[in-house]
Amino acid sequence: MTIINGLTIGIITILIGIYGILTKRNLIKMVMCLYIMNSSVILFFISLGYRSGAQAAIVENGDQLMVDPLPQALMLTSIVIGLVITSLGLALAIKIYKEHSTINTKRLIEK
Amino acid sequence: MNHAPILIITIPLFGAFLTHLTKYTKIKRGAELVAFICLLLSLLLLLSMGSSILSGEKITYNLGGWRAPLGISLQVDGLSFFFAALTLGIGLAITTYSLGIYIFARRYYSLLLIALSGILGIVLTRDIFNLYVFFEIVAVASYVLISYKHKPRTIKASFKYLIMAESSWVLFLLAIAILYGLTGTLNMDSIAHQMPTIYQADPKIVIVIFSLMLVAFGIKCGMFPMHTWIPEAHSQAPTPVSGLLSGLILKAGLYAMLRIFFLFWGATLFMLSIETVLLYLGLATLLLGAGMALAQNEVKKLLAYSSINQIGFILVGIGIGTELGLTGALFHILNHSIIKTGLFFCAGIIVSQTGFWKISQLRGVSKAMLSMTIAFILLSLAVIGIPPFNGFVSKLLIITATIQTQKYWVAVILFFGILLSAAYYFKVIQSFFAKDEFVTNRDFTPRPVGRFEHVTVYVLVLACLVIGLFPDLLRNMVTLAAKVVLQ
Amino acid sequence: MKQISQVVLIITRKLFPFMLLYGCYLISHGHLSPGGGFQGGVIFGSAIILLGLVEGVALTEKRFRENLLSFIKNLGMVTFIVIGFGGILAGSYFLSDWLPKGAVGTVPSAGQMLLLNLTIGFMVGTGIAVVFYRMINYGSKE
Secondary structure, X not given: OOOOOHHHHHHHHHHHHHHHHHHOOEHHHHHHHHHHHHHHHXXXXXXXOOOOOOEOOXXXXXXXXXXXXXXXXXXXXXXXXXXXXXXXXXXXXXXXXXXXXXXXHHHHHHO | OOOHHHHHHHHHHHHHHHHHHHHHOOOOOHXXXXXXXXXXXXXXXXXXXXXXXXXXXXEEEXXXXXXXXXXXXXXXXXXXXXXXXHHHHXXXXXXXXXXXXXXXXHHHHHHHHHHHHHHHHHHHEOEXXXXXXXXXXXXXXXXXXXXXXXXXXXXXXXXXXXXXXXXXXXXXXXXXXXXXXXXXXXXXXXXXXXXXXXHHHOHHXXXXXXXXXXXXHHHHHOOHXXXXXXXXHHHHOOHHHHHHHHHHHHHHHHHHHHHHXXXXXXXXXXXXXXXXXXXXXXXXXXXXXXXXXXXXXXHHHHHHHHHHHHHHHHHHHHHHOOHHHHHHHHHHHHHHHHHHHHHHHHHHHHHHHHOOOEOOOOOOHHHOOHHHHHHHHHHHHHHHOXXXXXXXXXXXXXXXXXXXXXXXXXXXXXXXXXXXXXXXXXXXXXXXXXXXXXXXXXXXXXXXXXXXXXXXXXXXXXXXXXXXXXXXXXXXXXXXXXXXXXX | OOOXXXXXXXXXXXXXXXXXXXXXXXXXXXXXXXXXXXXXXXXXXXXXHHHHHHHOHHHHHHHOOHXXXXXXXXXXXXXXXXXXXXXHHOOOOOOOOOOXXXXXOOHHHHOOHHHHHHHHHHHHHHHHHHHHHHHHHHHHHO
């Protein structure tokens, strides 16, 4: 078992996302960091169901070693939610830019 | 088999998309009609299960016919029934209040129904991933509802809420992933069954899961360090949406805490002393909410900070962890939902009639709008906890529980919190009755306020009074819910 | 605005029906192979988005009107729940299968799964197109 696998990379990228949300002042970048967090949790969850040398879980060719299909099904839902959140966040960011003509949080607080 | 549990969730969801399709029919105000009928149908279905639930039964429903560890199952027990009844009752009040406001179109009712069906889903489901999905549904609907009016400040509040809430849900999803990796199941009962073995194998991972969930639910219910979205979102949202946020969405976070923490760590709770964490955080929330509310000059912002204050009371009640404490906390959840929804509606009527939202501008408003000021005063007496009202009963229960467990210093802080809440509400009442001549805002055209809004406020005031005078009416339901939590 | 290249325009127009076909394939084979309602729907939606980017939104909106798309989106959700109620009417649980099942490995093998995938596909495809229209038209309409 190597150290570099889906689980560790998932955790590291979640931390990158949190760092970005906490430090970035640009609203678009904040939405991007949210999406990074979301996708890294998806990577983490998918990696939980991984088995080396296994096939996709389609029972067409008879019995064989299969990966766990449940995380994949669940993460499909999560991807959809990520899409919704990103589009909503970007729409709000566009709207904020139209109203305040800035997307810098520091300047938004002053207004 | 009884199909009621799934119908309670799907009927409002079905109605949410039906409201858009009323555009193609000739029915006048079809969206409102659909929303009302759907919520009433759900409430009837819920009440049809009432007698069997209150006798201690549990109704389980397997979606698609798949049994519990494999499929998603819904379960109605005392706690779920309590929260579902609360959701539908407050939901009906919010819908009635919105009927008179003409800026709310089909989209509003659709989103409201989606949010309500999401909360019902949170309350009824027994699958932890399903819980996450329902939380996201509620969250997405509430972001759009907060920014419904497209004013500069509302959009900012909505964006702030989006960033905070979504980052917390990612952490909750991470907790679910870790739980799935450890147990191989997503059913809450199965996970709770395996929890002691996990704890014995590695206590650290349990603490990691707990803290991830604490942050997630803490942001949802406005716990102390994560409360910052509440004042903005509550004060900027349209009035009925403020009621929805304070009355139901904060309570959904508390429900998740009650359900998941006590189910998963019910036995190991004392080893980890999770409840002490909740107790301290609750006290911090209480004091911060009260202190910040004292400094506010906007009515709706003051009410938002008051929500944080009352959430602190509820968290202390949960943190005590005895049956009496939980009964008090659950009772206070119910009371606070009714009172705070009523207060937001009252404040909304006053603000929309006068055009002022600052307390200093509203001096002497009682001459112009006597009935609404009286309703505001009665509701604020209820939230402070003055005897004939319902707030008194629940606060008494919580304080009795602290004294029973010999945490006298907690009781002292709770009393201090009540005094502070009296201080900031009396400040508002005093300025409402000031002798100054009251002049309405000249640059502002008052929105006509119909009878629906007034009737909703009066009904909520009456509910406060009735529950305060006859708390035994609901005692059965609340104690059953507390017993379910402690099982 | 700079005129878009003829090559891009013609290839996109020729590619458009094939993208829709691929979307339909993914939706209808969702229960047999990787794919499904959401993925197929996204390809549906991205076909419309591609056309909108290349031809200009005004022209695309004439062909695929926003009203029609959002009508299909709402109808899709309502149909989904109605299919779910079918399980109750057939005497079983919500969303349980009430259609006859075909042979394993063929398209009608999974009963109502195909219908559910179709409704999700239409919902997602039209929904994504509506989101795209709204974001593009935001400044111009208000």
